[in-house]
Amino acid sequence: MNRIDLLDYAHNKPAPDIPTRLFQDGHHAIYWLGIEQDTAFRCNVYLIEDGGEGYLVDPGGRPGFSQIKQRVEQIMPTGRIKGMVLCHQDPDVAASMVDWLDLHPDIKVYSSTRTHALLPHYGKLKYPAVDIVEKPVLEFSSGARLRFIEAPFLHFPGAFTSYDTASGFLFSGDIWAAVGMDWTLVSDDFNTLSFKMEMFHTDYMASNKASRGFTRKLREVDIMAILPQHGSIIPRAYVAEAIDYLNDLPCGLDLLYLSGQ
Numbered sequence: 522m523n524r525i526d527l528l529d530y531a532h533n534k535p536a537p538d539i540p541t542r543l544f545q546d547g548h549h550a551i552y553w554l555g556i557e558q559d560t561a562f563r564c565n566v567y568l569i570e571d572g573g574e575g576y577l578v579d580p581g582g583r584p585g586f587s588q589i590k591q592r593v594e595q596i597m598p599t600g601r602i603k604g605m606v607l608c609h610q611d612p613d614v615a616a617s618m619v620d621w622l623d624l625h626p627d628i629k630v631y632s633s634t635r636t637h638a639l640l641p642h643y644g645k646l647k648y649p650a651v652d653i654v655e656k657p658v659l660e661f662s663s664g665a666r667l668r669f670i671e672a673p674f675l676h677f678p679g680a681f682t683s684y685d686t687a688s689g690f691l692f693s694g695d696i697w698a699a700v701g702m703d704w705t706l707v708s709d710d711f712n713t714l715s716f717k718m719e720m721f722h723t724d725y726m727a728s729n730k731a732s733r734g735f736t737r738k739l740r741e742v743d744i745m746a747i748l749p750q751h752g753s754i755i756p757r758a759y760v761a762e763a764i765d766y767l768n769d770l771p772c773g774l775d776l777l778y779l780s781g782q
């Protein structure tokens with residue numbers, strides 16, 4: 522049972538230089554690792570801690586590596602990082618994989634078949650790869666699970682999201698990502714947040730067919746919060762609204778080729 526009220530972070534800015542715990546139940550915890558840079562294009566890095574082992578979700582670009590490493594060290598020695606989940610291959614998500622693998626070459630990299638085809642171009646030709654299309658569930662030592670839910674063309678053909686069964690948190694990568702200077706770690710106003718999501722989604726997401734197809738997969742998923750790679754966390758109170766937004770969103774090709782032109 523999580524005793525942390527995410528909505529507290531809608532009003533109180535978390536310290537940017539230390540990890541912020543978002544969930545804790547026994548030996549399973551989830552952290553947001555913090556951002557010091559004041560930029561409109563913030564990249565959120567999350568850490569799942571389970572039974573003393575760590576799993577980084579979208580560890581980020583190379584310039585942020587030493588900062589993220591310091592944050593991890595405030596929670597556990599980096600040698601306890603067992604895995605990295607990379608929702609697609611974009612550099613803001615995945616480039617620091619090479620720095621983590623330099624440090625600990627046995628860290629497993631969880632990603633989709635299409636993403637694994639591109640990741641070696643960051644410089645590691647061989648690394649411990651787990652294909653989430655073949656193995657759609659990661660089981661932690663506590664028995665909690667991370668379920669991978671594919672999200673084709675949102676925005677990469679091999680994009681996917683990760684659902685943590687213990688917390689009910691959905692790590693959504695670029696989906697529900699928002700961009701803007703006026704930022705809170707957690708949103709308590711989906712209407713305002715959706716304006717900040719608009720430009721990113723209409724430009725990046727392939728089409729309503731893709732977004733609607735993905736929301737259909739979420740019907741049976743009990744989501745307590747959505748944790749995107751950019752922008753604000755969407756707490757339980759706004760999850761249904763966020764899913765409706767994505768479901769009804771005209772984007773990408775819908776707008777680029779209006780009326781079939």
Ligand SMILES: [Fe+2]
Binds near residue numbers: 609611676695
């Ligand atoms: Fe991306």
Ligand SMILES: [Fe+2]
Binds near residue numbers: 611613694695751
């Ligand atoms: Fe991104």
